[in-house]
Amino acid sequence: xxxxxxxxxxxDSTFAIYMAKEQGHDVACLLTIIPKSDxxxxxxxxxxxxxxxxxxxxxxxxxxxxxxxxxxxxxxLALETLxxxxxxxxxxxxxxxxxxxxxxxKEKFExxxxxxxxxxxxxxxxxxxxxxxxxxxxxxxxxxxTSVSSDGLDDTWLGKSISTYDLENLQDLSCKFGFNLNFxxxxxxxxxIDCPLFSNSIRINQSKTTWDGYRGRFEILExxxxxxx
Numbered sequence: 001x002x003x004x005x006x007x008x009x010x011x012d013s014t015f016a017i018y019m020a021k022e023q024g025h026d027v028a029c030l031l032t033i034i035p036k037s038d039x040x041x042x043x044x045x046x047x048x049x050x051x052x053x054x055x056x057x058x059x060x061x062x063x064x065x066x067x068x069x070x071x072x073x074x075x076x077l078a079l080e081t082l083x084x085x086x087x088x089x090x091x092x093x094x095x096x097x098x099x100x101x102x103x104x105x106k107e108k109f110e111x112x113x114x115x116x117x118x119x120x121x122x123x124x125x126x127x128x129x130x131x132x133x134x135x136x137x138x139x140x141x142x143x144x145x146t147s148v149s150s151d152g153l154d155d156t157w158l159g160k161s162i163s164t165y166d167l168e169n170l171q172d173l174s175c176k177f178g179f180n181l182n183f184x185x186x187x188x189x190x191x192x193i194d195c196p197l198f199s200n201s202i203r204i205n206q207s208k209t210t211w212d213g214y215r216g217r218f219e220i221l222e223x224x225x226x227x228x229x
Contacts, residue, residue: 001123002026003096004086006079006109007035007062009051011136012098012124012182014192015149017058018139019123020096021197028090031082033075046218047146047191050202057198057225063089073187076112082114094119100127101184129174129181133167142194142201146218150187152177155211157188158218177218184221193219200225 003020007013017027030043034048055062063085067078079116085090095113099106108120113120120137124132136143152173160166170181179187194201206222 001093001119001121002028002091002094003094004029004031004063004083004090005007005060006031006097006100007051007054007093008032009054009191010146011141012100012192014054014098014143014195014197015141016098016123016135017060018141018195018197020121024125025094025096025121027060027096028092029086029131030058030060031079031086031095032062032064032080033078034064034066035043035075041218047218050191050217050220050223053202053223053225054192054198057200057202060200061090071223074110075215076108079109080112080116082152083112083118087116087118092118094121096121096123098124100124100129100182101180102131118126125179127182130171131168132182134164137164137167139164140196140207141192143190143192144204144218145188146191147189147216147218148187150179150185152179153188155209155216156209158209158216159207161193162167200227202226 001023005017005027032051065078067075095118097109110120144159144161148157174181203226204220204223209221210217
């Protein structure tokens, strides 16, 4: 099936593309909605502008639209417009997204897809958190944490590229503080800098970290694709 991908640049939306391709689907375009702020209940906020580098490395064209409101209804309207455009430009038949446990998100995406006449594909749905995180690393996905907003996750995690050792620490913290290991509840957000689908990895040249004692953000200021000499 020819698909569009709802794409934030994080581990879940990128791994959903990877899984969709493994299942034989053709991902024809990336669909990115830039939310108005980090108050969005539906979309990721940090570092969205750098998805253009991921699009280039994935060699998949990207359609981008900005939402002028954090209201879910406005964001869904923006998605609906994107889907109509993608269906016209790329003849997509469905939408793949990286939802894992949020019934709220899944139902909203399925509703909009049905309205536009597309099939919603959720390859990560109901994944076991521990297995999923290990599968990410075993599949050579490299990602950094771009925001944290949970007890147990402090500013030392911001900008960190997650290794198997880090995952063991996250598992311990998840058990102690009760957050979702896969960050499905928004406890943290991520940005993929390399994976098997990329033609080139992404190098972060300049960044800024903000921390208020509970929440923090890792903002990418300058980045580029790495090309072999």
